[in-house]
Amino acid sequence: MDSKVLAGIAVIVIIVLAAGFFMMQGGEEAATETATETPAEAPAEGKEITINVGLLVDETGPTSDVGKGYAMGAEAAFKYFNDKGIYTKDGVRVKIEYIKRDYAYKPDQAEAFYKEFRDKYGVIAIIGWGTADTEKLADTVARDKIVYISASYSAKLTIKPYNFFPAPDYSTQACAGVAWVAEQMPDAKLALLYDHKVAYSRSPIPAIKAVAEALGLQLAGDYDLSLRATEATAERVVSDASTENPDVLWCGNTISSCSLAVKAMAKVGLDGMLLANVWGFDERVVELVGDAGKGRMAGISPFVYPMFAEEMGAKGIETVKEAARTAGFSENDVNLRFVQGFLNVWLLVQAIERTDSTSLQEKGGEALKAALESSCNGEPFRFGGLTADDVRFCPDSHLAHKKVYVVVFSSAGSLEIEGPYEAPGQVDCVKATIQG
Amino acid sequence: MPAGVFKETYRADMAHLRYPIHWAGLVLGAGLALTAPLFLRGYYLDQAILFMIFLIAAVGLNITLGLAGLISLAHAALMGAGAYTVAMLALKAGFNSVLAIPLAGITAAGLGFILSLPSFKLKGYYLAMASLAAQFILEYFYSLLAPEQYITVPFETKEIAGIFFGEGVPLYYLALAITLVLLLAAGNLARSSLGRAMKAVRDNDVAAEIVGINVTRTKALAFTIGGFYAGVAGGLYALYSAGIGWEGFTLLVSIELLGMVLIGGPGRVVWGSMLGVLVLKTGWTNLESSLNPLLTGMGLDIIASTAKYIVLGTLIAVFIILEPEGLIAVLRRVKEYLRLWPYSY
Numbered sequence: 001m002d003s004k005v006l007a008g009i010a011v012i013v014i015i016v017l018a019a020g021f022f023m024m025q026g027g028e029e030a031a032t033e034t035a036t037e038t039p040a041e042a043p044a045e046g047k048e049i050t051i052n053v054g055l056l057v058d059e060t061g062p063t064s065d066v067g068k069g070y071a072m073g074a075e076a077a078f079k080y081f082n083d084k085g086i087y088t089k090d091g092v093r094v095k096i097e098y099i100k101r102d103y104a105y106k107p108d109q110a111e112a113f114y115k116e117f118r119d120k121y122g123v124i125a126i127i128g129w130g131t132a133d134t135e136k137l138a139d140t141v142a143r144d145k146i147v148y149i150s151a152s153y154s155a156k157l158t159i160k161p162y163n164f165f166p167a168p169d170y171s172t173q174a175c176a177g178v179a180w181v182a183e184q185m186p187d188a189k190l191a192l193l194y195d196h197k198v199a200y201s202r203s204p205i206p207a208i209k210a211v212a213e214a215l216g217l218q219l220a221g222d223y224d225l226s227l228r229a230t231e232a233t234a235e236r237v238v239s240d241a242s243t244e245n246p247d248v249l250w251c252g253n254t255i256s257s258c259s260l261a262v263k264a265m266a267k268v269g270l271d272g273m274l275l276a277n278v279w280g281f282d283e284r285v286v287e288l289v290g291d292a293g294k295g296r297m298a299g300i301s302p303f304v305y306p307m308f309a310e311e312m313g314a315k316g317i318e319t320v321k322e323a324a325r326t327a328g329f330s331e332n333d334v335n336l337r338f339v340q341g342f343l344n345v346w347l348l349v350q351a352i353e354r355t356d357s358t359s360l361q362e363k364g365g366e367a368l369k370a371a372l373e374s375s376c377n378g379e380p381f382r383f384g385g386l387t388a389d390d391v392r393f394c395p396d397s398h399l400a401h402k403k404v405y406v407v408v409f410s411s412a413g414s415l416e417i418e419g420p421y422e423a424p425g426q427v428d429c430v431k432a433t434i435q436g
Numbered sequence: 437m438p439a440g441v442f443k444e445t446y447r448a449d450m451a452h453l454r455y456p457i458h459w460a461g462l463v464l465g466a467g468l469a470l471t472a473p474l475f476l477r478g479y480y481l482d483q484a485i486l487f488m489i490f491l492i493a494a495v496g497l498n499i500t501l502g503l504a505g506l507i508s509l510a511h512a513a514l515m516g517a518g519a520y521t522v523a524m525l526a527l528k529a530g531f532n533s534v535l536a537i538p539l540a541g542i543t544a545a546g547l548g549f550i551l552s553l554p555s556f557k558l559k560g561y562y563l564a565m566a567s568l569a570a571q572f573i574l575e576y577f578y579s580l581l582a583p584e585q586y587i588t589v590p591f592e593t594k595e596i597a598g599i600f601f602g603e604g605v606p607l608y609y610l611a612l613a614i615t616l617v618l619l620l621a622a623g624n625l626a627r628s629s630l631g632r633a634m635k636a637v638r639d640n641d642v643a644a645e646i647v648g649i650n651v652t653r654t655k656a657l658a659f660t661i662g663g664f665y666a667g668v669a670g671g672l673y674a675l676y677s678a679g680i681g682w683e684g685f686t687l688l689v690s691i692e693l694l695g696m697v698l699i700g701g702p703g704r705v706v707w708g709s710m711l712g713v714l715v716l717k718t719g720w721t722n723l724e725s726s727l728n729p730l731l732t733g734m735g736l737d738i739i740a741s742t743a744k745y746i747v748l749g750t751l752i753a754v755f756i757i758l759e760p761e762g763l764i765a766v767l768r769r770v771k772e773y774l775r776l777w778p779y780s781y
Contacts, residue, residue, distance in 0.1 A: 059732060060741030101725070102732060104741055107586055108684040111677060112486075116725065119478030132585035136679035139591065199584045 048093040049357060051364075053078075053348065054117035054126040055098045056133075061105030062227045063200075065256045066279050067129065069337025070151055072329060073320075074127050075100070076338070077345030080323030086349050092357035096349075099123070107133040118144055124364035125149065127344050131200035138163050147351070147368040149344045153278070153302075154203045155433035158399045162365065164372055166347045166381065166391045167302035168402050168423070170200075170277065171207035171433040174250070175423035176404045177275055177300040178208055181248050182215040184273075191220040191241040193261055194252030195227045201252040204277070206436055207429035208250060214426040220244035225261060227253050234260035235267055242270040251276040259288040266292035273298060275406075282336040283307060285409055295411035302388050302404045303343065306334050308417045309386065316384020319346075343383055347372075347391070350381050388420040399430060450627055469612055473605045481608055483718055488611040489672045490717045494696040494709040495622045496665025500548075501694070502702035503631060504658030505638025506555050510567040511693045513574035514551075514663045516685030517544040518670025520581060523680050526593035533593045533675050534601050534610065540671030541664045547574075548663020552656040559641075571687050578682035586681040589674050601675060611672055618665060622705045625661070634658055635703070688745070692716060695748050699755050701764030711763045716751075720744065 055074055058067035078098045086094045099121050103109040110133030117123040124146060128134050131152040138160040141148045148163050155169040168176070181188055190212055194201035205222070212219055221244055225237045238261055241249060249265070251258035251274055258280035265274060274297050281299020283306075289297060309317035317334075320342050324334050352360065354371035363370075372393050375381055380390035389401035403420040410416050423429055443449040453459055476484055497511045518540035525531035525539065554566035581587070594602040601607050625631045633654045636644035645651045674680050700712025724744065731740035739746070759765055 060738070100729060102728060102740065106683055107679070107681055108677070111679075112721070115482050116479055119482060132681065135584070136586040136588060136681075139588065140678045143591065196583065197579050197585065199586070202584060 047091065047357075048095060049361060050095045050097055051125075051352075051360070052117075052121045052123045053096050053098045054113070054121070054123045054128075055100040056110060056113055056117075056126060056128045057100065057102055058105045058129050059102045061103070063105050063130065063254050063279070066254050066282070066337050067105075069333070069335055070129070070341035071100070071102075072327075072333060073338035073341025073343075074345050075341075076320075076323045076327035076329055077342045077349070079327045080319075081345065081349045083326060086352055088352060088355055088357045088360060090356045090358075094352050094357075094360070097121075098127075103129070103133070105130055107136055111137060114140070118146065124360075125348055125368055127341075127348065128152070131203055132198070134163065135199060145363075145365040145369075147348070147365045147372070149348055151340060151344065152200060154199070155207070155430040156203075158397055158430055159434065160398070161395075162369055164347065164393060164398050164400075166343050166383065166387055166400050167278075168388075168404060169399060169430055169433070170204040171429040172399065172402050172423045173278060173300050173302060173404045174204035174208045175211040175427060175429040176402070176421045177250075177406065178211045178215060178217065179424045180406050180418075180421050181273075181275060182217055185247055186216065187218070188247040189218040189220045189245065190248045190250060191244060191246035192222045192250045192252070193225040193237060193241065194222070194250070195257075196222070196224040198227055198253075200279070201227065201277075203433060204252065204429075205433075207427070207432040210432040211424060211427045211429060215424065220246040225251070225253060225257055227257055229253075229257040229260050231260055231263070235264040237261070238264035238270060239268045242268050246270075247272045249274045251280045253277070254279045255282060255284060255288065259285060259293070262289050262297045263292045265296065272296065275300070278302065278404075281407065283415065284335070286413065286415065289409070291413075293409045294413050295409070297409040299407050300404050301336060301407055302401075303336060303339055304386050304388075304405065305336050305407060305415070305417065306339060307415065312385065312417070314385030316386040319384060320386070339386060343386060346383055347381060397430075452623060473608060481604065483721065485603075485608055485611050485676055486721075487713055487718050488615040489669050489676060490693070490696070491709060491713045492615055492618055492672070493666050493669035494693055494700070494713050495618065495705055496662040496669065497693050498697045498700075498702065498705045498709045499622060499625065499634070499665065500658050500662030501697055502705060502708065503626060503638065504634040504655060506552075506655060506658055507560070507564045508551065508567045508659070508662065509564055509687065509690050509694070510551055510571040510574065511662070511666050512685040512687070512689035513571045513578075514544045514547055514666035515670035515673065515689070516574060516578050516680075516682065517547050517663075518667030519674040519677075519680045519685065520578060520587075520670075521667070522671045522674035523587045523589045524581070526589050526674075527587060530590075530593065532596065533589055533671075534596055537614070537668060537671035537675070540674070541667040544667025544670065545660045545664035548659040548661070548666070549656055551663070552659030555655045555659065556652050568687070571690055575682050575686060578685065582681050585683065586679040588679040589677065594675060603676065607676060610675075614668060614672065618668065619706050622665070626705045630654070630657060638703075692748060695752050697762075699751050699762055701762030702760075704762065704764045708762050708764045711767070715763065716748065720747070 057071035058064050059071055078096055082096055101113040103113050114137055126148045128148055128150040131154045134150040134152040135154055135156050141162045150165050153165050153167050153169045155171040157163040158169050223237050223241045251261050258276045262274050276299040278300050285293055304312055304314045306317050320339055321331055321334055351368045351371040354374055355367045359367035373395050375392045376394035380392045382390055388403035388405055391400040402423045405417050405419040408416045472484055493515050500506050500508050521540040521543040522533050522536045525536045526533045551570050555563050558566055594600055599606050601610055633649045636649055637651055637654050641651050696712030696716045701708025728740045
């Protein structure tokens with residue numbers, strides 16, 4: 001046989017043998033190596049351990065209008081709790097090293113950063129952001145046993161073992177919102193405006209349709225309003241919707257496009273109310289929408305707005321404000337988004353405080369999951385009154401609770417908070433969304 | 437005794453390994469590639485897998501664009517065809533994702549053939565516009581297939597005989613084996629009669645037809661083969677990723693692939709593509725993870741979010757104007773200089 005052919009065969013044999021060898025040996029070795037990189041360092045005499053946590057945010061993508069405040073809140077919380085001291089049950093101080101990445105709302109980029117968090121930094125928990133990326137990674141984080149606390153409140157995440165968030169899911173929130181609408185206008189006609197290509201916007205739609213039907217409301221169609229809508233596109237979409245003469249528009253996007261939709265309502269002369277999802281409405285609407293929104297816009301929130309915290313006795317806001325000061329932010333930066341970011345980290349901190357140092361070191365995310373789920377039949381997680389209800393997670397359902405507030409942009413031009421309202425019992429809103 | 441290495445037959449002159457340095461390179465390269473899991477851990481092994489995926493895609497585009505001179509702005513969409521083939525087969529039919537990779541290549545090759553149809557009549561900008569339209573049509577189609585922005589590829593479909601091929605060492609070796617086979621095929625294609633026909637069509641299609649080359653067939657094959665490579669890359673990507681979505685195969689990714697070919701070396705199918713991917717994918721990914729937090733920290737959020745495209749655009753412009761043959765030509769000059777050093781000629 002030709003010597004070159006022999007050489008070729010030899011190369012192939014070497015490749016196969018090497019592959020087999022490393023799959024059996026190298027693979028295990030690599031896994032061990034990763035484990036040694038993982039988070040928790042051995043407690044020294046000073047009894048302090050360090051854990052790595054990923055922070056995935058959108059500060060430059062299509063949801064950056066709400067993502068920047070969230071990132072600020074999360075960063076402030078990390079700095080504040082690190083300074084203040086986080087202690088496990090057995091009194092060992094835990095320092096959180098957080099690694100922040102801006103993925104610009106691109107699910108593929110989120111996955112790349114996830115792998116960086118996991119493989120390069122050995123994180124045991126991640127404070128995450130969007131719906132598509134969080135849902136896409138849900139099975140992977142479960143496999144890797146990394147606790148993932150997201151800003152996405154998708155119903156699909158409530159049944160995933162390592163996904164948590166300190167709020168009701170979007171579907172339950174929306175159901176409570178629709179119940180509020182039914183209370184105000186029992187025969188209302190409801191049109192649904194949302195980005196048909198975005199998982200976050202689409203998330204609660206099946207539940208809204210189910211609950212609207214159950215409560216006797218009429219549906220006036222689905223309209224594709226882009227997350228990146230311009231004034232012109234918002235006007236076109238609202239104009240299309242107005243042909244059905246709806247009484248209420250649901251806006252499932254973030255604040256920029258929802259604000260444009262309200263302005264468009266005024267422009268095309270559509271009377272009625274726009275009810276926005278949690279990320280579609282916050283303190284800034286007063287400025288963003290102005291007169292066009294007075295008396296015709298409301299938003300759902302499972303959290304107390306900082307501006308109402310004092311009158312509602314939500315003392316947790318003092319912690320948030322103190323953290324903002326510590327981290328170098330002004331009190332003006334403390335808005336709903338800031339609170340949302342802060343609370344996700346606070347939940348993680350409380351989970352750490354419910355673990356012991358040995359479990360945290362040896363089991364990492366698994367220990368945090370157990371700590372979070374200890375609230376099912378034990379002490380719930382509380383955030384100084386900033387959430388609409390106490391937060392509990394059970395192993396079979398991570399639905400934190402079922403209550404939301406409705407914040408109304410009144411005719412007088414001020415924001416008014418109502419509630420809390422609970423999602424009606426007629427429809428299982430989580431199930432409605434999961435089954436699509 | 438001859439001063440240097442001289443080839444006495446055409447076969448020897450056309451061989452892949454002609455000089456001692458080629459053999460040394462092969463031994464070193466093969467050694468590094470085979471033992472990479474020993475020194476590349478977790479994140480970096482992952483980067484190596486991603487490098488190979490994009491290398492396969494870039495080689496495909498280099499065949500279409502670099503060898504045959506047919507501009508395609510729909511290469512990412514062809515990658516998407518491969519990825520969606522694997523994902524849909526896995527999700528809907530429970531088909532094994534690893535075994536579906538050849539089907540991914542065939543699907544994308546079929547689409548590549550369809551994309552070649554306008555090239556029979558169109559050239560240059562007009563062909564670019566036709567491929568641009570194809571990119572948008574396919575993107576829209578993918579968004580209909582996965583309205584939730586993503587389709588998960590079930591873990592259980594990524595296993596063969598209990599070995600999980602979704603990440604780590606097994607995926608690395610799978611990608612390595614596929615990459616080596618496809619690189620070898622691409623290297624041979626460039627020196628085959630078909631490769632020479634492609635170059636002739638690229639340089640002057642009228643003259644090529646006059647000398648008896650079937651231009652239509654050659655163009656169709658260039659798109660089809662390029663599509664096959666893109667499809668295999670997409671199939672591997674579906675295996676590598678937890679889920680795929682249309683946003684992973686947008687026009688920007690097509691332009692990124694175009695940049696890899698133009699910057700690496702159009703027409704230098706293997707080495708040119710390798711350099712391009714090394715600079716624009718692996719290099720940039722590592723640079724970005726330290727550059728972006730820095731820019732964001734300085735309040736330059738907008739620059740951070742667009743830095744990649746600013747750099748990509750600038751590099752493409754610089755290479756087209758100053759070095760149309762790409763980085764490979766720069767390296768060749770360096771190599772020649774060192775070969776003759778300390779003499780200038």
